[in-house]
Amino acid sequence: MSGRTTGLTPPEDSKAPVRHPDAPAPGETLGAHYDQCFGCGHQPGGLGLTTRAGEGVSVTAEFTVRTGHQGAPGLAHGGVLAAALDETLGSLNWLQRVIAVTGRLETDFVRPVPVGAELHLEARVDAVHGRKIYCSATGRIDAPDGPVAVRAQALFIEVRVDHFIENGRTEEIDAALADPDQVRVARAFEVNP
Numbered sequence: 001m002s003g004r005t006t007g008l009t010p011p012e013d014s015k016a017p018v019r020h021p022d023a024p025a026p027g028e029t030l031g032a033h034y035d036q037c038f039g040c041g042h043q044p045g046g047l048g049l050t051t052r053a054g055e056g057v058s059v060t061a062e063f064t065v066r067t068g069h070q071g072a073p074g075l076a077h078g079g080v081l082a083a084a085l086d087e088t089l090g091s092l093n094w095l096q097r098v099i100a101v102t103g104r105l106e107t108d109f110v111r112p113v114p115v116g117a118e119l120h121l122e123a124r125v126d127a128v129h130g131r132k133i134y135c136s137a138t139g140r141i142d143a144p145d146g147p148v149a150v151r152a153q154a155l156f157i158e159v160r161v162d163h164f165i166e167n168g169r170t171e172e173i174d175a176a177l178a179d180p181d182q183v184r185v186a187r188a189f190e191v192n193p
């Protein structure tokens with residue numbers, strides 16, 4: 001036991017999330033934070049999630065379940081659905097201009113998601129307490145108002161860019177640091193309101 005509190009309920013003295021003044025406008029597509037990201041990057045084995053800014057500190061995303069995403073015959077793997085939720089929640093970083101990583105992700109699998117279905121995801125920040133960002137997400141089948149298939153509550157923890165530089169494999173970190181587009185993305189996140 002670490003003694004760490006794992007509750008996902010924001011403390012009473014939490015603050016409302018703040019949308020950064022330079023955040024992308026509602027409806028604008030958010031780019032990939034890293035081209036080789038499994039969730040939002042451009043690689044054959046990935047989820048290929050496209051995310052758009054919503055109102056306030058919220059985003060929407062769509063993800064089509066493909067044959068390579070199966071757990072049971074014809075059904076999406078729960079871990080893949082959790083990854084889609086995690087990625088959608090992670091892209092809320094773009095609207096706050098804060099770099100944060102998932103500390104805790106709690107997922108409810110409400111109904112099975114068949115291959116070929118399009119999962120419509122919606123995520124929002126509910127509250128902020130220091131470095132802790134409390135957020136939630138929902139995934140619906142085939143339409144923004146379709147039946148709910150998955151729900152998540154999560155706690156993201158704000159980190160500095162050094163988190164990646166110190167912990168990532170040297171090969172990829174060196175390549176990222178040598179890529180001006182990647183450095184621009186990382187810098188943009190470091191400018192806080």
Ligand SMILES: CCCCC/C=C\C/C=C\C/C=C\C/C=C\CCCC(=O)SCCNC(=O)CCNC(=O)[C@H](O)C(C)(C)COP(=O)(O)OP(=O)(O)OC[C@H]1O[C@@H](n2cnc3c(N)ncnc32)[C@H](O)[C@@H]1OP(=O)(O)O
Nearest residue numbers: 005006033086087090100101102103104157164176186189
């Ligand atoms: C040039 C290169 C640039 C490359 C980067 C490019 C772009 C950057 C931009 C954005 C990218 C950002 C993220 C990626 C986005 C989307 C992908 C989806 C998101 C993910 O997939 S991301 C991967 C999975 N994720 C991890 O890989 C985290 C592993 N982990 C750790 O790295 C540490 O564990 C960390 C940092 C989380 C905390 O460590 P730490 O030392 O900084 O902080 P500490 O432990 O003191 O916690 C402070 C307060 O949070 C509470 N707290 C902490 N953890 C908790 C838990 N699990 N449950 C409940 N409460 C928790 C404590 O209880 C305390 O609370 P209190 O202050 O009240 O005491």
